Amino acid sequence: MIDDAFVREKLTELSRYLQDLQQVAAHSLDEYTNNLFVKRTGERTIELIVECAVDINNHFILEIGSATPSEYFQSFLDMASLGVVSEPLAHALAPTAGLRNRLAHEYETVIDRIVYNAIHLIITNYAEYINQIQEWLSAHEFDENKS
Numbered sequence: 001m002i003d004d005a006f007v008r009e010k011l012t013e014l015s016r017y018l019q020d021l022q023q024v025a026a027h028s029l030d031e032y033t034n035n036l037f038v039k040r041t042g043e044r045t046i047e048l049i050v051e052c053a054v055d056i057n058n059h060f061i062l063e064i065g066s067a068t069p070s071e072y073f074q075s076f077l078d079m080a081s082l083g084v085v086s087e088p089l090a091h092a093l094a095p096t097a098g099l100r101n102r103l104a105h106e107y108e109t110v111i112d113r114i115v116y117n118a119i120h121l122i123i124t125n126y127a128e129y130i131n132q133i134q135e136w137l138s139a140h141e142f143d144e145n146k147s
Helices: 004-025 029-034 036-064 072-081 087-105 112-146
Strands: none
Touching (some): 004 036, 029 036, 029 112, 036 072, 072 087
């Protein structure tokens, strides 16, 4: 059974991270590139956003899915398969797992312009992710209370 309180707590946390990322997005590309503090804040916040969403994804997958979550990328696609988020949104969010891995593990050189441009998409797409999860919770609230 979905732990509504856990998911809502994670959604609140995710909202706070998006607010932090909006502050980074307020900077120009030049400011972002030349200000190490702003750049590192943006990079770390992206990592936290993806990790928080994956925590939510894994909870749903473990509770209502039929398989154990395999990887960050796949967890977003699994959420669409479960009908929790839309398929277009899942396909928009899944690549952020790869960006998170590059930032966290320094797999390859990070191109500041690419990360900066991704910030705006991340804000938009994860705000929609929050909305879709909240809609799912509201739609299934009655079902959960019956059991």
